[in-house]
Amino acid sequence: MTDRPYHHGNVRRAALTAAIEAIEQGGPAALSLRDVARRAGVSHAAFTPHFGSKAGLLTALAAEGFDLLADAVTAVGDDLVEAGVAYVRFAVGHPAHFEVMFQPSLHNADDAQLLAAQDRAGQALTTALSASAGETTELAAWSIVHGFANLWLSGALPTGLDDDPGSAVRPVLRLLSFTQ
Amino acid sequence: MTDRPYHHGNVRRAALTAAIEAIEQGGPAALSLRDVARRAGVSHAAFTPHFGSKAGLLTALAAEGFDLLADAVTAVGDDLVEAGVAYVRFAVGHPAHFEVMFQPSLHNADDAQLLAAQDRAGQALTTALSASAGETTELAAWSIVHGFANLWLSGALPTGLDDDPGSAVRPVLRLLSFTQ
DNA sequence: TGCGGAACTTACCATTGGCAAGATAACATC
DNA sequence: GATGTTATCTTGCCAATGGTAAGTTCCGCA
Known part of the structure; x- marks a missing residue:
């Protein structure tokens, strides 16, 4: 046919x-x-x-997302602020990946590819953040970019930041520069 | 029967x-x-x-969540750190509400009750945070607690914080106290 | 007491995710 | 090049789902 x-x-x-x-x-x-x-x-x-299965498809999508995130964070080097900007840019640029990545109820939690990709992303983030911050600041930075990205994606942030959320998060992250 | x-x-x-x-x-x-x-x-x-419909049920659940969040934040007064702790405690204590609240694709976006509850929660947060911080710090605080809560709920945070995420976020938020 | 209308159930529909069985074609081996 | 093997893909089927329509129950009010 x-x-x-x-x-x-x-x-x-x-x-x-x-x-x-x-x-x-x-x-x-x-x-x-x-x-x-x-x-x-x-x-x-x-x-x-x-x-x-459907969960398998979403698991593969999440794994791909963690790999892309690891690449994006690694590419900017060891600067806390720029790594954070890259994190937000990834989330905003790949909303479907990002949404699936952090909803474990959609995954096959024991998938080897997913676990490996999560580990890669975790290593990349830890490397980038720990270079310029202590443990608490590291957690703060991760929380800021993750929260900012989530709030932006859910439309909760005030309009005006919408133009370039990647840049909008920079002054927020700079607050942490003074705390070391 | x-x-x-x-x-x-x-x-x-x-x-x-x-x-x-x-x-x-x-x-x-x-x-x-x-x-x-x-x-x-x-x-x-x-x-x-x-x-x-199903979306209507989830919309009602989200509205209830924003009301509960507004209550929780209002109850602790105008302290940025304690308001943040209350935010995280709410998310961890009401994971179902919290997950539904920030997924607009599950809602009837134009629901009056939802919009009113969102506004109440927004007012409560703005009041609590703006009392002790400027605009950028306010955004940082919201991002931190929202990101921290999301990461904790998705199981991404290192174990050890699991005992009491409400308290675990306090030192992170204190970083912002020095920035004003 | 009776009656209008909301609350709730039953019955039905198209759609969904998953599985089994069969069709197709890529690939290896001779 | 011919043949057998195996992975890929389709068709057909099943139980379960969300939604709607029609019918049943019963609350509230005159």
Whole structure:
């Protein structure tokens, strides 16, 4: 019937991309496997060999997110403020990943890839933050950027910061520079 | 058949309580109206007159959460640190409310009760924080407690803080005391 | 006492996630 | 190049879900 080949060849990437699109439109709770399948142009059962289940798909998405976050934080070096800015920019630039990453109820918690990616991201953050701060300041910085990103994504922050949340968080993080 | 009266009399409260229980066990995404109905001892269609839809139920839960948060923050007075501690204690003590409150994709965004409760909570926070801080510090404090609460709820924070996250956030917030 | 309307149930519908069985094609081995 | 093996993908099915419509119960008020 269709000219589409029986074997898609890259269902995994197509599924992740389609899921990102769907989550950006309706949030993770409203995500439907069949909707993702329609967007990707495959049947809803095509995901089984690749992800096992819906939780498996979201777990893979979370793992990809932690990897991207690790890359982003590592790229800016050991500056606490700029690492924080990178954290917020990642969250705002990849809202679907970010939302899924920190909702453990959506994951297969024991997934090896996810655990490895979480560890990579944790190492990257610890390295960047601990270079210029003590333990308490490190926790403060992480909480600030994580809270700021969450509040921004949920629309709770006053408008006006909306233009560039990455820059908007910089003066907030600078408060911590004086505390060392 | 059953001795249960045809009219429950308090479906609204029973539904909210049952939903809280279910969300604490499986997260908001896995919440099922029919499961909530079974827990509350009514049919799944009994919610329609009270909430309209699943989104309506979650909207009511979010509104209740913002009201409780406003109460909690107001109760501790105008101290930035103690208001922050109250914020975290609320989040940890009412995880189901907290998770639903900040996921707008679960809500009817134009609900009057929700908007009013959000405003109450916003006023309470602004009052408590602005008393002892400038605008940037205020944003830092909100981000810290919100981020800390989210990270704690998602299990991302190192173990050891688990005993009493309310107290654990206090030294973190004190960092901001020196910045004014 | 009777009656209007809200609360609640039952019955039904389209949609969902997951599984089993079958179809297709990529790949290895000869 | 032919053949067998295996992973990929589809179709068909199932129980469960959210929502709606129609019917039942019963509260409140005249």
